[in-house]
Amino acid sequence: MENSVDKVTECPICCETMQKPIIQCRAGHSMCLNCVSGLTSCPICRGEMSNTRNFNLEQLIESLEKTCKLKCGFTNKGCKFLLDPRQKAQHECECKYRTFQCEGKKFCNWKCDWRGSYSDIEKHFKDYHNNHTWMSFKTESMLTMNLEQDFLDIHIINFHNGQNYFWYKHKVDKTQQKVFWTIQMIGTQQMAGNYYYEFEIFKGPTRKFKVIEICLNDAIDARNIFESEKCVVMSFKMLRSYLNENKEISFKFRIMSIKKHSTN
Known part of the structure; x- marks a missing residue:
């Protein structure tokens, strides 16, 4: 039918x-x-x-x-969504039951031909890209910045013991003289809209650069997010003022769910 x-x-x-x-x-x-x-x-x-x-x-x-109401094309894999006809194509692009390819290949051009299910994404990264799995939903670290060449980086983030998964994506663009960060949820945009991230770059106890953004989902090309600047973006000129003597920046972020308040 x-x-x-x-x-x-x-x-x-x-x-x-x-x-x-x-x-x-x-x-x-x-x-x-x-x-x-x-x-x-x-x-x-x-x-x-x-x-x-x-x-x-x-x-x-x-x-x-x-x-x-139409069934999702991945009903045989477990999706239970019933959709309006105009929602169907978009939903299937972001459905958790779709077949995924290695996000490192898509975003960073890694030589990795893995394809698999949502439940196997984290295992794939731990088995083959383990140095890109150490971040958590609340992370604070140092990042070495080389502004002399383009750079792409990605990490998978396990949110509350596999409740959800997110991508941390980072880009240094020498041509634009800008550095970008975004965090995307793996899943539908409706689900992603229930989360936001706070991202802060700091130097010392008082100097801070902080951005808060609603999460977008992984079906959106990160290049489009960076182009629209609906993310963390900093010019080379500003970023240099946050570098320490080792050309590192201090940064931290956390992913939070949006609390839904009752309107009694």
Whole structure:
């Protein structure tokens, strides 16, 4: 049932649930108007495009969004989410039951071809990248800073004995003359929004640079987070003022859950 619904409502171009206005080619193939902007022929049959709207399909999708709940594509692996059609594709990109590849390869370009399940991510890091597993949800340490070359680093963080997992990601960008840090939760963005992190760089008892950010999830490319600067970001010029004689900075962070207060 779910597969037949997906087939009828899925745009052949963007592969997501079609959004109004929905138009047809002369042969009757439907797709989002935004997706065919600039096209003169149908991507399915190569026939001529038209300006005819498929109002029946638009009404069907509206009805499905109100009444129909679709199962996640990873139901057979244990996911129990029931989703609106337009939520399905996004959810499957961030579902905990999806197949993961080594985050070190994705972010740091490590030569690691591991792929596996959510429950095996920490074990993989401990078995093959153990020097990237020492951080906890509350960490204080020193970090050597080499501002003469680009640098990427990643650590897995076990939050309260495997209750959740987070990524610590760090980047030195020589071209931009900036240093970035972010912490991402492994899971859905709805879950990630329940957590925030406090990140502090300090020198001595009084000089501090502190940032507090809501966590984003791991399905978001860290490069986009750094580009938007919704993270910890510091210029080389400012960071140099925090370096000690060994070119190290002192830093600490903690990951916290957002307390939900009752409104009695």
